[in-house]
Amino acid sequence: MYSLIHFTITGSDFPLPPSVLEYHITNPDVEHHDAYATFCINGENIDCFTGFVATKHYSEVHSDFFTYSTTALIPVDGTDIYYTPEDTSNFDEVFGTNIGYVIDPEECMADNFAYAMAYGIGGQDGQGYPNPEIIQGIIDYLK
Numbered sequence: 001m002y003s004l005i006h007f008t009i010t011g012s013d014f015p016l017p018p019s020v021l022e023y024h025i026t027n028p029d030v031e032h033h034d035a036y037a038t039f040c041i042n043g044e045n046i047d048c049f050t051g052f053v054a055t056k057h058y059s060e061v062h063s064d065f066f067t068y069s070t071t072a073l074i075p076v077d078g079t080d081i082y083y084t085p086e087d088t089s090n091f092d093e094v095f096g097t098n099i100g101y102v103i104d105p106e107e108c109m110a111d112n113f114a115y116a117m118a119y120g121i122g123g124q125d126g127q128g129y130p131n132p133e134i135i136q137g138i139i140d141y142l143k
Contacts, residue, residue, distance in 0.1 A: 004137040007035040017080040023053040048073040096131035
């Protein structure tokens, strides 16, 4: 099902580079970092896996947790750098826009799955989804 959001599962975890380790936030809903997608960053297609990072150190934060955190797009080639969704021109194309909680493919698929099961292809309000192909793909897969 991950291919519905343009991710490929490798079966082995990608290591977190030092630049990510300093700010990495463990996500209890994500067991593995073993899926990647191709993101267009500065006009270049780069295969990345995702992580969740703080944008400031804990001691500097005096506000809401999610204000100072973001999805990290980490190149699978081991480069010690990460990018944010704002650095890409195709983040929404990769993950789709059916849900607003997009920090990892695991959670993206979980929410799309929940919507498919609870509301079907019509959506909660009967108006469908911005990316109905994801919901339809889930429904078709389960048949």
